[in-house]
Amino acid sequence: MAVPKNKVSKARRNKRRSAVWKLDAPAMSKCTNCGALKAPHKVCKACGFYKGVEVLKLNAD
Template identity: 60%
Template sequence: HIKIPETALSECTNCHALIRPHRVCPECGFYKGVEVIEIAAT
């Protein structure tokens, strides 16, 4: 049986968005409580 595995998601500790594990949050730019990238305000 061939199937596509479900993507595991974690919750960002800063903004609580759903993100892939071990990645910088694209919503707020934080990783493990540290701002890694600056996200421009819209």
């Protein structure tokens, strides 16, 4: 079983773990039908289209 030879300092340990806390902006793509921003591979919430096909019937109230 692996055993550490030396103690890892708190600073060194925290530097290694710091990459987990970085946040990325969510990926967004334009809807091919209406041009609104939407999440990729999801139905557009503005018009209800996905890959040029109407998936949801949205009421224009």
